[in-house]
Amino acid sequence: MGKPDNDGDLSHSLYTPELLRACQRLPKIELHAHLNGSVRPQTIKDILDERSRAGEALPVTEQELADITVGGERSLRDCFRLFDVIHAVTTTHAAISRIAAEVVRDFAADRVVYLELRTTPKARPEYGMTKESYTQAVLDGIDAALAQLRAAPPRAASQQQLLPADAPAAAAVALSPAAAGSTASAEPGRQAGAGAGAGGQGAGEVASPSHAQMVAASEGVVLSPRAAPSHASAAGVDVAASVSSGTSAAAAAGAGAKGPGTMAESGPGEDVITVKLLLSIDRREDAAAALETVQLAARLQSRGVVGVDLSGNPYVGAWSQWEGALGAARAAGLRVTLHAGEVVAPQEVAAMLAWRPERLGHCCCLDAELAAQLKSSAIPLELCLTSNVLTQSVPSYPEHHFAELYAAGHPVVLCTDDSGVFGTTLSREYAIAAAAFKLPVSALHELARQAVEYTFASAAEKERLRRLVARELAELEGGL
Known part of the structure; x- marks a missing residue:
């Protein structure tokens, strides 16, 4: 896609703490978040420590572990090797449930009110794990987090002065990877007081977090940017933070039970977050394995599984392998989102656009003809600014295709992709967009x-x- 028109080099600017706080207080929707990419680095260390104490041979080297916890630029190929390392560590149902619970709590703390989490079901017979038991473990972790949030919603940070709705929000962001080498970020996800050991840099800077910063950001409870009050809806009922009681939405609505994304009785933690799950087809899978994932997703719709995703190494496989399974997903009432255009693959992207999924992810590497087709399609696009810059899919934030698509009125949604791997939050992605593309706060709203x-x-x-x-x-x- 063509470069947006940007005046001046903003690569050494920093977004303000006030802008970040304003973004933290926004009620946000996260639609492109991979479970294993959102894991806290400290959790990986904890799991490895537990396995080491149990006398197990560790599946990763010290260098591979360091790669998980050190931010910075990575090629797309590097990222997929990194995900393989994370998968090698998370081999028990308990670990998977823990990760899912922590990810949900972290997004809730960032004032995400609706989360579509995605994960690839994994069959690991050597660990007694099937695709279904893996997915059930994810859902169990989501349930556990939601129960905790209902009982004790995230604590509120102090009220901050908001920017006026028409104020330019383009104060600041390190807009290129080269400029991000030595600055420290002050993002949600850090334990209170943990920032002192990170070098004392200014708050709100966009940077590739250091090892110490990412560990600090993984420890303890994250403070929410604002409390989640128990407001009554128009129907006089509070909104449930929910996925997964095993009851269908229709039954829950009729019986008053808490089901996936349904209403619930008023409580201190209602309105915190609603979580849905997408099951991902890995591009390494053949047609039969892809269909197995789709069938699993269809069976688990009553537990909050709402769709399927096609993802994985974009250098692997061919669209024709999965088209049949994706058609079966659509026939079963599941929604479909596709990773597209992460690398130059014009024939595949053209076929995906012609298939018309409900959403697309990334679309970084499109020529002018495909970009025009995308705009004509009006298919909503999940955009992950930090991920795309750090994986070098786009050269810098100002050159990100968000600018072109936003200016054209194309439907776009900001997402994190892999918040743990890339050391970001959804609030931070909003702040980056505001700064890089000179968006007023009203545009963020x-x-x-x-x-x-x-x-x-x-x-x-x-x-x-x-x-x-x-x-x-x-x-x-x-x-207010």
């Missing part, structure tokens, strides 16, 4: 509002999310 429309939620859930997001944005715009 509209991005948050429009993201609801691109979810795989049901019509009733979308309406509930619209009310929730509109209410919170109105409070923010009113200075």
Whole structure:
């Protein structure tokens, strides 16, 4: 895609702490987050320590472990090798449930009100794990996190002065990888007081976190940018933070039970977060394995599985391998999102556009003809700024195709991709977008509002999310 018109070199600027805090307080929608890429680095260390104490031979070297916890530029190929290392460590159902629970709590702490988490079901017979038991472990972890959040929602940080809605938000971000080498980030995800050991750099800087910073960001409970009050909905019922009681949405609505994304009785942790799950087809899988994943997703719809994703190493496989399975997903009522255009593959991207999935991810490497086709399609696009810059899929934040698509009015949603691997949060992605593309705070509010429309939620859930997001944005715009 063509380069946006950017005046001046902003690569040494920094977004302000005030802008980051304003983004932290936004009610946000996360639609492209990989479970294993969102793991806390400290959790990987903890799991390895447990296995070492049990006398197990560790599946990774010290260098491979360091690679997980040290930020910075990585090629796309490097990232897939890194994911293989993470998968080698997470081989028990307990570890998978723990990771899922922590990821949900971390997103809730960043004021994400709706999360579509995605993961590839893994069959590991040597560990007594099937695709179904893996997925059940993920869902169990989600359930555990939601139960904790209902009982004790994230604590509120102090109220901060918001920027006026028409204020330019383009104060600051390290806009190229080269400029990000020595600055420290002050993102949500850090234990209170942990920043002192990270070098004392200014808050809110966009950088590739150091090993120490990423460890600090992984420890303890994250403070929420604002409390999640127990507001009543228009129907007089609070919104449930929910996925997965095993009850269908229809049954839950009729019986008052908490089901996937349904209403629930008022409680201190309601309105915190709703979580749905997408099951990913790995590009290394053949047609039969892809269909197995789709069939599993179809069986687990009552537990909050709403769709399937095609992801994995873009240098592997061919679109024709998975098209049949994806068609079966659509026939089963599942929604489909595809990783597309992570590398130059014009024939594959053209075929994906012609197939018309409900959403696409990335689309970094499109020529002018494919970019025009994408815009004509109006297919919502999941954009992951930090991921794309750090993997060198795009050269810098100002050159990211967000600018071109946003200017054209194409539906886009900001996402994290792999928050643990890339040391980012969704609030940080909003702050980067504001700074890199000179968006006023009112535009950030509209991005948050429009993201609801691109979810795989049901019509009733979308309406509930619209009310929730509109209410919170109105409070923010009113200075409450």
